[in-house]
Amino acid sequence: MKKKLWxxxxxxxxxxxxxxxxxxxxxxxxxxxxxxxxxxxxSAATLILWASHIYLALNFPHLHVIWKFLIAHTVxxxxxxxxxxxxxxxxxxxxxxxxxxxxxxxxxxxxxNAVILILCQTIVADFKRNAAEKExxxxxxxxxxxxxxxxxQQLQPHFLFNALGVLKSLISTNEKKAVEYTIRLSHFLQYxxxxxxxxxxxxxKELEFVRDYIALQKxxxxxxxxxxxxxxxxxxxxxxxxxxxxxxxxxxxKHNHFTKKKPLHFSIKYLEGNLIVTNIxxxxxxxxxxxTGLSNLxxxxxxxxxxxxxxxxxxxxxxxxxxxxx
Numbered sequence: 001m002k003k004k005l006w007x008x009x010x011x012x013x014x015x016x017x018x019x020x021x022x023x024x025x026x027x028x029x030x031x032x033x034x035x036x037x038x039x040x041x042x043s044a045a046t047l048i049l050w051a052s053h054i055y056l057a058l059n060f061p062h063l064h065v066i067w068k069f070l071i072a073h074t075v076x077x078x079x080x081x082x083x084x085x086x087x088x089x090x091x092x093x094x095x096x097x098x099x100x101x102x103x104x105x106x107x108x109x110x111x112x113n114a115v116i117l118i119l120c121q122t123i124v125a126d127f128k129r130n131a132a133e134k135e136x137x138x139x140x141x142x143x144x145x146x147x148x149x150x151x152x153q154q155l156q157p158h159f160l161f162n163a164l165g166v167l168k169s170l171i172s173t174n175e176k177k178a179v180e181y182t183i184r185l186s187h188f189l190q191y192x193x194x195x196x197x198x199x200x201x202x203x204x205k206e207l208e209f210v211r212d213y214i215a216l217q218k219x220x221x222x223x224x225x226x227x228x229x230x231x232x233x234x235x236x237x238x239x240x241x242x243x244x245x246x247x248x249x250x251x252x253x254k255h256n257h258f259t260k261k262k263p264l265h266f267s268i269k270y271l272e273g274n275l276i277v278t279n280i281x282x283x284x285x286x287x288x289x290x291x292t293g294l295s296n297l298x299x300x301x302x303x304x305x306x307x308x309x310x311x312x313x314x315x316x317x318x319x320x321x322x323x324x325x326x
Contacts, residue, residue, distance in 0.1 A: 001127040002058060008119060009050035016112050017042035046112055049076045053120045061124070065117060073113050137303075160189075166220045181219055188212040192243075199304055200325060203275075204236035206245045210268070213246060217253060225253075225264040235270055238324035241300050247293055248277045248320050257284040273326065278319040294320065 017039050052072040056063060163185055170178035191209045207229070214227055245268070256279065258264035266279035298309045301322065310321040 001124065002054070004127070005050075005054045005057065005120060005123055008123065009047060009054065012116075012119070013043050013046040013050060014039075016046050016115075045076060045079055046116075048079050049113060049116055050120075052076070053116050057120050057124050065121065069113060069117050072117065073110075076113065162220065163216060166216075170219070177219070181216065184212045184215050188216060198242050200239040201242045202236065203231070203238045203240055203324060206240055206242070207231065207236070210245050210249055213249060221258070222260070223263065224258050224260050225266070227265070228267040229269075231268065231270045231275070235324065238273075238326050240275070240322065240324055241297070241304050244297060244300070244322055245275065245277070247297050248322070251293055252277075252279045255284055256280075256282045258282050270324075274321050274323050276319060276321050278317055281313070281316055281318050297322075 049072055052075045053068065056068045056071060060068075167178060167181055167185070170181055188209065191205070191212075211229070217225070249266070249268075252264070252266050256264050262282060264280060264282055266277065269276045269278075294309070294311065301307055301309055305323060305325055307323050309323075312319040312321070
């Protein structure tokens with residue numbers, strides 16, 4: 001902020017001085033050397049005015065703007081009186097811009113002070129706003145990381161408990177299937193552990209993760225559910241937030257009550273830059289429908305992509321649309 005204030009001071013001071021000193025040369029037909037001298041004096045005075053406001057802005061940020069204006073104005077008046085007392089040039093003492101041009105006199109006395117005060121306040125306010133936005137962004141990122149960590153911690157114990165129960169049953173009944181189940185389970189856990197540091201992942205990896213999850217659930221629930229994944233390989237390079245698709249699929253199993261007699265069906269499709277996840281609604285009465293997982297996913301999407309997820313539901317179907325990052 002300090003650097004930006006001084007940069008503006010160095011750029012704007014000569015402009016103000018040029019505007020204030022130009023009548024001496026063009027209107028009053030004074031010599032070029034005198035006009036240059038006047039330009040230099042006004043530039044220096046304006047820089048002093050800037051220095052006063054910068055000092056007040058940095059060291060007394062809570063001081064009222066009126067007091068800042070009065071203090072800076074006092075400094076510049078003292079500077080002008082001092083310059084008139086010590087300068088050896090008779091032309092300057094005889095030449096009074098205020099006496100010959102009242103408008104310019106007011107301009108030199110008051111307007112630069114007001115303009116510089118406004119500019120300083122604007123720069124300081126802009127710096128504070130950017131700092132606040134950066135802090136909010138960092139807090140959102142920390143919140144997103146916390147949500148992702150909580151999601152992983154919730155996923156593994158609950159899922160592992162059920163998965164190990166299924167594996168125990170398979171070992172005694174179908175050894176070949178137990179080996180396949182173990183391999184898929186290891187892939188699933190490897191992805192969930194090693195991907196915790198990532199914010200986004202390519203769609204192909206997330207799909208492999210979801211397919212492993214569905215395959216593991218298929219062993220457990222058998223014909224109680226069916227799924228359909230229709231995503232063209234041409235979009236596999238697109239990206240989505242880590243665990244985004246898995247969260248939606250997990251919610252389908254969590255929030256629905258399904259059996260072989262009353263099977264569940266869901267689909268995952270790609271359409272115009274979006275993934276569309278739709279399931280038949282068979283609400284589980286014992287599960288609270290607070291949509292916390294979807295709310296957290298939406299917050300992550302806002303932070304990472306500046307877009308929101310879309311939720312549509314009818315009497316029979318529940319659909320969530322999430323955008324991909326191309």
